[in-house]
Amino acid sequence: MAALNSDWINLVSLIWFFFCWVGYSRFSKHQAKKVDCIASVMHRHRVDWMRSVLIREMRVGDAAIISNLEKNVAFMASTSMLILAAMITVIANTDQVTELFSSLPFFSETNAQFIQLKFLLLCLIFIYAFFTFTWSLRQFGFCGVLIGAAPNAIEENISDEECRVFSQHCGKILDQASHSYNFGLRSFYYSMAMLAWFIHPLLFMLATATVVAILYQREFRSNSLQALLQVNLDWHQHEKNQ
Numbered sequence: 001m002a003a004l005n006s007d008w009i010n011l012v013s014l015i016w017f018f019f020c021w022v023g024y025s026r027f028s029k030h031q032a033k034k035v036d037c038i039a040s041v042m043h044r045h046r047v048d049w050m051r052s053v054l055i056r057e058m059r060v061g062d063a064a065i066i067s068n069l070e071k072n073v074a075f076m077a078s079t080s081m082l083i084l085a086a087m088i089t090v091i092a093n094t095d096q097v098t099e100l101f102s103s104l105p106f107f108s109e110t111n112a113q114f115i116q117l118k119f120l121l122l123c124l125i126f127i128y129a130f131f132t133f134t135w136s137l138r139q140f141g142f143c144g145v146l147i148g149a150a151p152n153a154i155e156e157n158i159s160d161e162e163c164r165v166f167s168q169h170c171g172k173i174l175d176q177a178s179h180s181y182n183f184g185l186r187s188f189y190y191s192m193a194m195l196a197w198f199i200h201p202l203l204f205m206l207a208t209a210t211v212v213a214i215l216y217q218r219e220f221r222s223n224s225l226q227a228l229l230q231v232n233l234d235w236h237q238h239e240k241n242q
Contacts, residue, residue, distance in 0.1 A: 139177030
């Protein structure tokens with residue numbers, strides 16, 4: 001009976017984990033269309049950036065920014081592969097890991113197959129992270145090409161409407177690249193929560209809820225968001241006064 005109850009608690013905790021992950025992703029995407037958040041404010045800044053690109057003759061700085069973003073994403077992608085390699089090594093030596101866990105007083109799980117399953121799920125999370133990071137890397141590469149191919153709006157007499165269309169679409173690609181990067185970062189956050197599963201499923205549920213709370217606070221209530229909003233408001237006020 002105790003084993004049955006343990007199985008049910010583990011199953012519920014795993015369902016809760018995926019519910020929080022998928023549910024928060026959908027919630028944040030929907031909420032970003034209604035209220036200001038990091039994603040929506042940064043979208044406006046990216047569109048402004050692409051609009052500025054069209055009136056700049058020298059775009060070395062813009063290319064350098066894209067290159068720096070690519071380096072950050074590439075670092076996270078390579079980190080995902082290193083962690084994945086470590087996880088595979090652990091799975092291949094589950095007996096030794098189980099023996100190690102058995103000697104620790106705060107680890108409740110000593111079933112080798114179940115520990116192996118938990119590490120396998122962690123592997124799947126980092127595989128997902130790797131794919132999202134590499135897709136983000138490709139999309140930042142697309143943005144670099146667009147910046148290099150962008151015409152000079154002043155010299156080539158590009159209309160305001162054409163500038164608006166270019167900046168909107170180029171900003172959209174930058175947005176998609178950043179979203180993919182964000183999804184990969186969230187995978188790292190949730191993988192930290194999954195580590196609590198090795199101690200107790202209830203702690204796993206609490207850790208997952210904590211991750212969601214941290215993500216919400218940073219994306220919708222952080223001081224960085226307020227600063228970005230203020231920059232946006234000040235800049236548009238300046239444009240109105242010109």
